[in-house]
Amino acid sequence: MAFPAGRLLAVVSGRIYLLASDGWDPLATPRPHSALPIERSEAEALCRRLGHPIGVLDSVPEADY
Numbered sequence: 208m209a210f211p212a213g214r215l216l217a218v219v220s221g222r223i224y225l226l227a228s229d230g231w232d233p234l235a236t237p238r239p240h241s242a243l244p245i246e247r248s249e250a251e252a253l254c255r256r257l258g259h260p261i262g263v264l265d266s267v268p269e270a271d272y
Contacts, residue, residue: 215253216242217267224267226259231267 215226216238223238224231245253251261 213253215250215257215259215264217264219267219269226257226263230263233268 216234217224217226217231218238223234223236225234247264250264254261254263
């Protein structure tokens, strides 16, 4: 599946999470080389475009290791 608008990643204590349709999923791979940091306002705009509630940005899980 292609995601032309991009995907949101979050890093917590070195652990990378991907924002999926059902919430944050931990990634087992290193950060993709094409991933770039963005400002909160850009992340909110992307959430709106992808149909995620803005509050999801405050619900990244704590690293469990």
